[in-house]
Structures are given as C-alpha cells and as structure tokens.
Amino acid sequence: MTETPRTPEPATAVFTDDTPTPPTGFPNPLFVPPQPQPPRKSRKGTAILVGAAVMAAVVGGGTGAWITSSAAAPSTVVSTAGGTTSGTPAANNTATGSISSVAAAGLPVVVQIANQNDIGSGVVISSDGLILTNNHVVSSGGSFTVTFNDGSKHPATVVGTDPSTDLAVLKVQGVSGLKAATFADSSQVKVGDQVVAIGSPEGLQGTVTSGVVSALNRNISAGEGNQSPYAQSGASQTNYKGVIQTDAPINPGNSGGPLFNMQGQVIGINSAIYSPNKGSVGIGFAIPGNTAKSVAQQLVAGTN
Secondary structure, eight states: OOOOOOOOOOOOEEOTTSOEEOOTTSOGGGOOOOOOOOOOOOOOOSEEEOGGGOBOOOOOOOOOOOEEOSSOOOSOOOOBTTBOSTTOOOOOOOOOSSHHHHHHHHGGGEEEEEOSSOEEEEEEOSTTOEEEEOHHHHTTOSOEEEEOTTSOEEEEEEEEEETTTTEEEEEETTOOSOOOOOBOOGGGOOTTOEEEEEEOGGGOTTEEEEEEEEEEEEEEEEEOSOOOTTOOSOOOEEEEEEEEEEOSOOOTTOTTOEEEOTTSOEEEEEEEEEOTTSSOOSOEEEEEHHHHHHHHHHHHHTOO
16 A cells, blocks of 8 residues: 655744744744643743745844943953953963863853843853853843852843844953953854854753854844744844854753854854754854954943
8 A cells, every 4th residue: 555645844943932933934824833831931042043044145244233231331351362452361271172171161161141031151251250142142131140160150230232143241240350261263264173062051051062163154044032922923033144053062041152163262152053843953053253252342342
C-alpha cells in the first residue's frame, strides 16, 4: 500500500517570552495558537529569529536614533583590544587559544541580568560597573539585579538604550575595581574562526559553549519579547545589519552575552537565533564588536 506523503508543517518563530507568534512574511492562517498552558516565569534572552526574514545581503551596520536616560552618565568608557581609554583597565587576558583558557579569562567579565520576570546576559566594560547588553534584555523595565561570576549580586540601573541596534548599557551600583572585557577588531573576523560564547541560557549562569564563525554580514529581522498572547500582527521587530553568524550553541538567556575569539577578546554580542523549536539549532547571530563598542561609548557619553 502506498502511503500518502504528509505535508510538512511550517516552522514557526516565537518570542523569548514563550508567546507563540507567526513568522513574518507568512499568511496568518498558517498560525494556529496552541492550547492555553499554565503561566510560568519567562526568561528573556536570545531573540528568536523569523526564518523567512534571514537575508544574506552584505551591508554595514548602522547606529540609528539614540534613546538615553536623563541620569548623568559615568565618565569611563569601553576598553579596547589594544589597551585602555579614559582610565578603564583592560582585561587580564589569560587566554592562550584553548576553550578552557578562554572560559577562564571570560567568565569573570560575564554577568547575569535579571528583573522581576526576565533573565539575560551582559559583559563588563568598565572597572566601575558599566555593563553592555541587548536592549531587549532591559526593555521590559523594572528593577534589575546583576549577578557576577562569583555569585555576588548588585542592583543596576539603565544608562541608555538604542533599540535600533538592540544594545543597552547598565550601571551596577556599589562596585569598583572590576575586571573589564577587551574588544577585538571585529572587522578582522573570518569565516571558520573558532569562537566561545558565555552567558545564562535558560538561567544557567556561566554556561560556556563553542563553535565557529559560520558566516559574516548577515542581515536579519528578529522578534522582541513582551508581545501579547497569540499576537498575529504588529509584532515588534529588530533589524540587525551586518551580524556575525555562529554555530556556537546559544539559547534564550544568552542575549547580551559576549562572543569571544580564542584570545579571550569580545568579537560580538550574542543577540538572536533561528529556532523553529525554541532551542538552539546551531544558527546564532551576534552584533559585531566594533558596532557594540561604538554604540556603548555613545550611550555612556549621553550623545544622540
């Protein structure tokens, strides 16, 4: 007896608050809301990509309009791979090319960021507590707690955000003398380079994964969190330009955490994944480090 072939079900994309959402570019009838489930605490992290919106055109990353807080910005700025600026110490780079050495150098500069409902990641960019993360990690507002690798917890406030590039800077209260990350020149990253991602996937702080750079200069559209249940139109989207594609496993909760090269330097900020099943399928995307560093410096300076 000949079996009738089954029509494959279309992959759906979801936001990181676990709210089902139809993929951009697909007709709404393809989206069927599942049965209601008991509510649970969401964990905001890596924005889930809308698969139909992935494009391979090569363009440079822009910065767009700025949104900054009214509070006075700290004077320190992001450290660079070649040294320091404005008195910010560079990271003590102990990485020697192995994954374990990159992890040893990177873990102390990676933090977990949480508010009442959501969990994301971030990276220390100054000795006095400036933290670089994704805008979608902090966009829900509320009070934030930053947890360091040693387990210490401190309150943090938003210095500034740039939704157009999905980047934000926090300031941790009551800290000093922190180890700060260094940034490599991300324009020198090559396809096939080995990389290490560190963050808090599903709230599991200090998770280390590794992979390679799969592609460069991807342009993608991804959904942000905090959408109403079963939203079928008007979903908030972020357009990422010129991002780094990696197969290093990243999942919701990794958002805002760093992607390191094998010298323990930041080459990108993990921000989105393509996932038809809400988990890692080896297609992740990071905002290039050069873009992230430039945006962070402007947010700290309060420019717009």
